[in-house]
Each structure stands twice: as structure tokens, then as C-alpha cells.
Amino acid sequence: MNLELFIWVEAICTLAIFSFLFRENPVYRLFEHIFLGLTIGFVLMKTWLEVLKPKWWDRLIYCIEVGDPHFWIWIIAFILGMMWYFQLSRRWYWISRIAIGISLGVGAGMEFKNQFMLIMPQITASFKPILVRNTQGMLQFSFNNFFMVFTIVAVLSYFFFSFEFKYKGMQLLPRAGRLLLMISFGAFFGNTVMTRFAVFIDRIQFLIQQWLHIGGG
Amino acid sequence: MEHANWAIRFLIFLLCASILIRIWQARKGKKLFIRRLPGLDAIDEAIGRATELGKPILFSLGLGGLNPTTFASMSVLRYVTTTAAKYGLRVIVPIFRPEVYPVVEDLMREAYTVAGRPDLFSPDDIRFFSDQQSTWASAVAGTMERERPAANFFFGEYGFESLIIAETGRHIGAIQIAATVSYYQIPFFILACDYTLMGEELYAASAYLSDNPVLRGSLVGQDLGKILITLLIVLGSIGATFATLKGIPNWILELLKY
Amino acid sequence: MRLLAKLQEIPYRVVYLLVLTVIILPFVIELKLPVFVSNETLMAYNTIEQLPDTQIVIFVSSWDAGIKGELWPQTEALMRHLMQRGIKFAIMSQIAQGASFAEEIAERVAKLYNKKYGVDWCNWGFLTGDAAMIQALAKNIPKTVQKDFRGTPLTDIPMMQGIEDISDVSLIIDIDYGPRPEWISFVHGPYGTPIIFGCASIVSSTLFPYIDSGQLAGLLVGVRGATEYESLLGYRGMGHKLIIPQSLAHLLIVILVLLGNIGYLAARKLQ
Structure with a gap:
């Protein structure tokens, strides 16, 4: 019985949001605000129960209870965290800059390693032989490799901002880059249609099969 | 691999140096050209x-x-x-x-x-x-x-x-x-x-x-980085081609591998 | 020609109706389509097939209700494979909702394979911190995680006995709308741990370079990837249910795009 009630609630919420397809209306607005409140409340609860409480509060209390002198680490963590809230004060806003600065600094430092670990293997993987010999399908492999290297060079040239390609011959490379970018955006578009439809079909499947009990499953 | 090898360290140094030099130049008042976007x-x-x-x-x-x-x-x-x-x-x-x-x-x-x-x-x-x-x-x-x-x-x-x-x-x-x-x-x-x-x-x-000098300098400095990577890829591909045709090692790949 | 030009002005409500029809049809009339397994899905399958059962798998499930349609079938298919092979796994999530969805799927799949919580699988819950957390996890798992989703200390969970760091992990699976490349940078790069991503179709194009460079051991792309994986495992699940209306919808979109372009060209000729 409870499950049936939840299914009805889920169906009503789904249809309320779908009503936007017809036009913006008070029902859509009501459910939009309900979702806003729900998600904020949910995330707040989860953040306390699964992050702050086990990883900070419980550890701080434990350190104090056992007399561990390193409890001050958790106090500093609390102070650093609280610094973010000074963003709300016009007078003490500068305090939040310390916390923001630390976050940005740590983030930037980690990004060095992150980007090089990600990008270097891809750069070395793009060292493709333009001519391949003595293998089956060597023409196809040669063309694929050449096309891949040409695409990388052309697209990179499209994003050169500090000089202009003055001569018409030189403009061919960035133009080719732009064309190849558009082709890739077509592929992105196709993939995105796939995602959007999958999400929509999942809702329709729920409405048809689980709510209205039409069809098997 | 926990840390970079010397070739990658040099590459990081080149990229950072190009950005920092351009930012310094922009702060000194040098006009760095950025083409106008449509x-x-x-x-x-x-x-x-x-x-x-x-x-x-x-x-x-x-x-x-x-x-x-x-x-x-x-x-x-x-x-x-x-x-x-x-x-x-x-x-x-x-x-x-x-x-x-x-x-x-x-x-x-x-x-x-x-x-x-x-x-x-x-x-x-x-x-x-x-x-x-x-x-x-x-x-x-x-x-x-x-x-x-x-x-x-x-x-x-x-x-x-x-x-x-x-x-x-x-x-x-x-x-x-x-x-x-x-x-x-x-x-x-x-x-x-x-x-x-x-x-x-x-x-x-x-x-x-x-018109912020840091933004301008970073953008122009990054262009040098892009040119560097483009050159690396072209040279690496030429090296890979010779490696396939002649059976010799691709020295650029060996340099950057870790 | 005037009639052809009108093809680019098909009212959007007619399009909605057509889309609804092709989507609802397969739920009413049972249709079957052949499934061709792609290279990246096969790579993922083979990776899990070759895993030793002496180490655990970290199953990162960081998706929420908004992308449930694509990632639920992937999560279920991969969990089935792991449980089928008897490989222990620990669920975790880098967003608030993720661990709950994964828990629900794991409980359902565990019943099919008679697997027990704490012995064959566990749930570490929501772990925040992105790159810093991933690095800390790789170096010391018990210290980073401490307790599971239910508040049980990791030391009290049987399957977590002897699990210290990344060397005790044979594979990391990240199912996310856009899986985080930090797993590649901070885990695969330094330690060589294989990574499998399961992603929404929309971000798949940006992840194929990682397959090409060997940084990923497999990639599941949206519902298609889930369907392919289900066919490799030999069952028809949620993926198969969703891929048929999806295929028909795609066909409709292709037809509408062609019609729209015919209408556009006809309109240009009339001017």
C-alpha cells in the first residue's frame, strides 16, 4: 500500500514538471519550489550526517575525550570552515578570502599533477605514424592516423588568439579546425540526444508500467 | 609514476615561464595583441x-x-x-x-x-x-x-x-x-x-x-604553450612514422614517457 | 515546393506527439532488436572477467535521480557481474544521493546471488573532497573512510579486514554523469590501478581519448553500454527495456532532421 502511495506521489511530481511543456503554470511553479526546498534540505542533512559528523565532530569529541593533544587540528579545520561564512559580512569579508585563497592554492597545486597525468599520456598517444606499412588495412590505418594528427593541429590552430592569420592560405588551417569542431559538436549533439531521451524514456517507462500498469515489466 | 621525469619538468617550466613572462610584460604596460572575436x-x-x-x-x-x-x-x-x-x-x-x-x-x-x-x-x-x-x-x-x-x-x-x-x-x-x-x-x-x-x-x-593584465598575459602565454604542444605532436608523429618504417625508436616518445 | 517548405514548420506539439508515440509503443507491443557489443564495453567486461577475487573493487556511484535512466542499468549490470564472479566491492559516492541509489540496487542484486552485506559488499557512503579525498583514499583506506554508510566502523566489516590501501584494490569503477578524471590522474597514473568509467552518453565523446591512450580499461556509454553489458552477461534487464524506445526515438529524430533540412532547402529555393 505504502509503495503504491509513493508511486502516485512520484507520478504526480513527474506530471507536474512535465506540465511546463504545455506552458508555465502555477502547478509547475509549486513543484519547482517544493523540489528546491527538498534538495536543499536533503543535501544539508546528508552533509551533516555523512560528512561533518563522522569526519569532523566525532573525531574532535573523541580526541578531547581521550586527551589526544592533536585535537587542535580539528579546531583549526572548524575555524577554516567558518571563515567561508564571513562572505556574508560586508565588514569582515576579507576573512573569507583567506579560506578561498587556501582552497584555490591547494586546488591549483593539485591541478598541476592532475592535468599532466591526464594530458601527457594523451599527447604521447597522439604520436601516430602517418604511414603504416606491412599490416592488413595499412591504407586505412595511415589515413586514420594522418586525419587524427591533422585534426589535432587544425583545432589547436583555431584557438590561437595572440596573432592573426593574415594570409588567405594560412587561414585554411583554422577554418578546417572550425569545420572539424562543428563535426565533433554534431557527434556531441547526437550523444546528448541519446542522454536526454534516455532520461525521458525512463520517466515514461515509470508512468506507463509502474503507475498505469500498462504492458509487461 | 609518482613524480614527473626531467623532460616533463622542463615542459612544465617552459609553459609556466611563458605565462609568467607575458603577465609580467602586461603589468609593465606592454600592449599584448589579442585578436577581436566576432x-x-x-x-x-x-x-x-x-x-x-x-x-x-x-x-x-x-x-x-x-x-x-x-x-x-x-x-x-x-x-x-x-x-x-x-x-x-x-x-x-x-x-x-x-x-x-x-x-x-x-x-x-x-x-x-x-x-x-x-x-x-x-x-x-x-x-x-x-x-x-x-x-x-x-x-x-x-x-x-x-x-x-x-x-x-x-x-x-x-x-x-x-x-x-x-x-x-x-x-x-x-x-x-x-x-x-x-x-x-x-x-x-x-x-x-x-x-x-x-x-x-x-x-x-x-x-x-x-583589459586585465593577468588575463591578457595568461592568454598570450598559453598560446606559446599551444604552439609547443602542436610542435611536439607533429615531431612525435614524424618520429613515430620513422619508427614504423625504419624500425628505429621514437626518441620524442622515449623522452616524454614516464 | 511550397508543401516541401512547410516541412520545416512542423508544430512542436506534433513532434512531441510523435515522440511520445514511438516511445510508448515498445512498452505496449513487445519488440526485439539485435545488440552489437562495442569495443569499449567488451574491454570493461574482459577487465572484470580477469580480476582476481583476492582484492576488492571500489564501486563509485555518483549519480542522482536526474540521470537515473542511463546510469541505473549500468550500475545494476556491473554489480551483477561482480557478484556473479564473487568479487567483493565497496560502494561509495562523491555526491549526496549517489550512495542511496547504489545501496538499493546492490540489495536487489545481492538477493539474486545470495550475497551478504559486509561479507560480499559494503557501502562507504558519501565521501567528499574530490582530488584530496582520492589521494588520501589511495594511501590509507581505513583512515579516509572510517565508517560505512550505516555507521559501522570499517574494522568491524569482515570484507574490509586487511584492506589498507590502493594495492588491495584490483579495480575502480566510476559511474557518474561525467566520471571524474581525478581517478585517472591520482590512482591509475601513479599506481596503475585499472579504471572503468560508466557515463552518460553526452560526455562519452570526451572520454574516448582515455580509451585510446590506455588510461581507461573500459567504458560504458549510457543505456547502450548497459544493454551491451547485459547481453554479454546473458540477461535482459532495464537496459534492454529502455534501448528499444530509444532506438525508435533516434530513428524518428533522424527522419525529422532530414525532413526539416528538405523544408529549409525548399524554402530557400522559393525565395
Whole structure:
């Protein structure tokens, strides 16, 4: 019985949001605000129960209870965290800059390693032989490799901002880059249609099969 | 591999040095050339259209937190707000990440003051909705339907909500300009918006409009990095070709492997 | 020609109706389509097939209700494979909702294979911190995680006995709308741990370079990837249910795009 009630609630919420397809209306607005409140409340609860409480509060209390002198680490963590809230004060806003600065600094430092670990293997993987010999399908492999290297060079040239390609011959490379970018955006578009439809079909499947009990499953 | 080898360390040094030298040059007052992007004219056109219709502008900074993309978008926001304020227009900014809110509030207050219209600034025009994508998208779409902005700017990082908000904006007849580093959302912005800046063009637009020496220097310095990587790839491919044909090792690959 | 030009002005409500029809049809009339397994899905399958059962798998499930349609079938298919092979796994999530969805799927799949919580699988819950957390996890798992989703200390969970760091992990699976490349940078790069990503179709194009460079051991792309994986495992699950209306919808979109372009060209000729 409870499950049936939840299914009805889920169906009503789904249809309320779908009503936007017809036009913006008070029902859509009501459910939009309900979702806003729900998600904020949910995330707040989860953040306390699964992050702050086990990883900070419980550890701080434990350190104090056992007399561990390193409890001050958790106090500093609390102070650093609280610094973010000074963003709300016009007078003490500068305090939040310390916390923001630390976050940005740590983030930037980690990004060095992150980007090089990600990008270097891809750069070395793009060292493709333009001519391949003595293998089956060597023409196809040669063309694929050449096309891949040409695409990388052309697209990179499209994003050169500090000089202009003055001569018409030189403009061919960035133009080719732009064309190849558009082709890739077509592929992105196709993939995105796939995602959007999958999400929509999942809702329709729920409405048809689980709510209205039409069809098997 | 926990740490970089010497070749990669040298590469990192070259890339950082080119950026830092260009920033230093820009700070010294050297004029660093950045070519004008066609999309920048569209920004002024959009503000002009909003002025004619007497309707507000909506400027969305996307989903990013306090990161380089959002800061670049904020440079454009400052420009748009300063220009809009001169014509007596409101700029509505929907916020996704709460930590961005006070930075935007300060920026806009300053922009309106610089334009000589501090009276136009209203904190109610800066609206934090949610940090959940679906909810945020619904709220922005609802705001567009209610406020009916004449011009929409979508600058920053976006997810699947890009088409929801861009399509809603198109539906209400607003002129729309987008600039995003989220490559998978670019096709939707291209379809639904009047002009789209792709990927790094967002940073170029920000550097061009803000005239900030750090932004300009970084952009020009990064161009050297791109040229370096392009050369590496070309040389690496030539090396790989010789390696396949002659059976000799690809020395560039050996240098960069770790 | 005038009639052809009208093809680019098909009312959007007609399009909605057509889309609804092709989507609802397969739920009413049972249809079957052949499934061709792609290279990246096969790579993922083979990776799990070759895993030793002496180490655990970290199953990162960082998706929420908004992308449930694509990632639920992937999560279920991969969990089935792991449980089928008797490989222990620990669920975790880098967003608030993720661990709950994964828990629900794991409980359902565990009943099919008679697997027990704490012995064959466990749930570490929501772990925040992105790159810093991933690096800390790689160096010391018990210290980073401490307790599971239910508040049980990791030391009291049988399957976590002797699990210290990344060397005790044979594979990391990240199912996310856009899986985080930090797993590649901070885990695969330094330690060589294989990574499998399961992603929404929309971000798949940006992840194929990682397959090409060997940084990923497999990739599941949206519902298609889930369907392919289900066919490799030999069962018809949620993926198969969703891929048929999806295929028909795609066909409809292709037809509408062609019609729209015909209408556009006809309109241009009329001018």
C-alpha cells in the first residue's frame, strides 16, 4: 500500500514538471519550489550526517575525550570552515578570502599533477605514424592516423588568439579546425540526444508500467 | 609514476615561464595583441536590443564555483553590468553555487557605482536557487518566463540544463549569447543562441573586455604553450612514422614517457 | 515546393506527439532488436572477467535521480557481474544521493546471488573532497573512510579486514554523469590501478581519448553500454527495456532532421 502511495506521489511530481511543456503554470511553479526546498534540505542533512559528523565532530569529541593533544587540528579545520561564512559580512569579508585563497592554492597545486597525468599520456598517444606499412588495412590505418594528427593541429590552430592569420592560405588551417569542431559538436549533439531521451524514456517507462500498469515489466 | 621525469619538468617550466613572462610584460604596460572575436560585437548588440525594449538582461554564470571559468565569466558580467547600467537596465544573475553569491554581489554593486547608477543595484536581482542542476534549471526557466529578459547571457560551465534554459530563452524571444567550456553543451547553445563562443574563446573574450593584465598575459602565454604542444605532436608523429618504417625508436616518445 | 517548405514548420506539439508515440509503443507491443557489443564495453567486461577475487573493487556511484535512466542499468549490470564472479566491492559516492541509489540496487542484486552485506559488499557512503579525498583514499583506506554508510566502523566489516590501501584494490569503477578524471590522474597514473568509467552518453565523446591512450580499461556509454553489458552477461534487464524506445526515438529524430533540412532547402529555393 505504502509503495503504491509513493508511486502516485512520484507520478504526480513527474506530471507536474512535465506540465511546463504545455506552458508555465502555477502547478509547475509549486513543484519547482517544493523540489528546491527538498534538495536543499536533503543535501544539508546528508552533509551533516555523512560528512561533518563522522569526519569532523566525532573525531574532535573523541580526541578531547581521550586527551589526544592533536585535537587542535580539528579546531583549526572548524575555524577554516567558518571563515567561508564571513562572505556574508560586508565588514569582515576579507576573512573569507583567506579560506578561498587556501582552497584555490591547494586546488591549483593539485591541478598541476592532475592535468599532466591526464594530458601527457594523451599527447604521447597522439604520436601516430602517418604511414603504416606491412599490416592488413595499412591504407586505412595511415589515413586514420594522418586525419587524427591533422585534426589535432587544425583545432589547436583555431584557438590561437595572440596573432592573426593574415594570409588567405594560412587561414585554411583554422577554418578546417572550425569545420572539424562543428563535426565533433554534431557527434556531441547526437550523444546528448541519446542522454536526454534516455532520461525521458525512463520517466515514461515509470508512468506507463509502474503507475498505469500498462504492458509487461 | 609518482613524480614527473626531467623532460616533463622542463615542459612544465617552459609553459609556466611563458605565462609568467607575458603577465609580467602586461603589468609593465606592454600592449599584448589579442585578436577581436566576432562574438564580442554580439554582446553590445544584445545590450542595445535590451535597451530598445526596456527589458532586463539575464546573465547566468553557470554551474562553476570560484574557479577560473567563473572568474572569466565575471569579467564579462562586469562589462555587461557597467554598460547596461549606463542605459538604466537591470541585470538578473541566477546563482548555482552559494560561494559565488557574495563575489557577484560585490562585483555588481561596484559595476553599477562605476557606471554612475548605484540606485539601480538590487540584491534581489542576484538569486541563489539551488546547487542541484535540475532544480536550478527549473528555477531559471521559471525566472525567464516571469521576468521576460530581452537578452540572455550564458557564460561559464553548464550541464544538461543548458538546453532547458537556452530553449526557454529562445521561446520568449530573447537575444542569446553563450560562451562555455563545456564542450558537450556547445551544440545546444549553437542551436538555441544567436551567438556562441566556444571553449577558450570565453577566456579570450574575458581578457579582451576586461583589459586585465593577468588575463591578457595568461592568454598570450598559453598560446606559446599551444604552439609547443602542436610542435611536439607533429615531431612525435614524424618520429613515430620513422619508427614504423625504419624500425628505429621514437626518441620524442622515449623522452616524454614516464 | 511550397508543401516541401512547410516541412520545416512542423508544430512542436506534433513532434512531441510523435515522440511520445514511438516511445510508448515498445512498452505496449513487445519488440526485439539485435545488440552489437562495442569495443569499449567488451574491454570493461574482459577487465572484470580477469580480476582476481583476492582484492576488492571500489564501486563509485555518483549519480542522482536526474540521470537515473542511463546510469541505473549500468550500475545494476556491473554489480551483477561482480557478484556473479564473487568479487567483493565497496560502494561509495562523491555526491549526496549517489550512495542511496547504489545501496538499493546492490540489495536487489545481492538477493539474486545470495550475497551478504559486509561479507560480499559494503557501502562507504558519501565521501567528499574530490582530488584530496582520492589521494588520501589511495594511501590509507581505513583512515579516509572510517565508517560505512550505516555507521559501522570499517574494522568491524569482515570484507574490509586487511584492506589498507590502493594495492588491495584490483579495480575502480566510476559511474557518474561525467566520471571524474581525478581517478585517472591520482590512482591509475601513479599506481596503475585499472579504471572503468560508466557515463552518460553526452560526455562519452570526451572520454574516448582515455580509451585510446590506455588510461581507461573500459567504458560504458549510457543505456547502450548497459544493454551491451547485459547481453554479454546473458540477461535482459532495464537496459534492454529502455534501448528499444530509444532506438525508435533516434530513428524518428533522424527522419525529422532530414525532413526539416528538405523544408529549409525548399524554402530557400522559393525565395
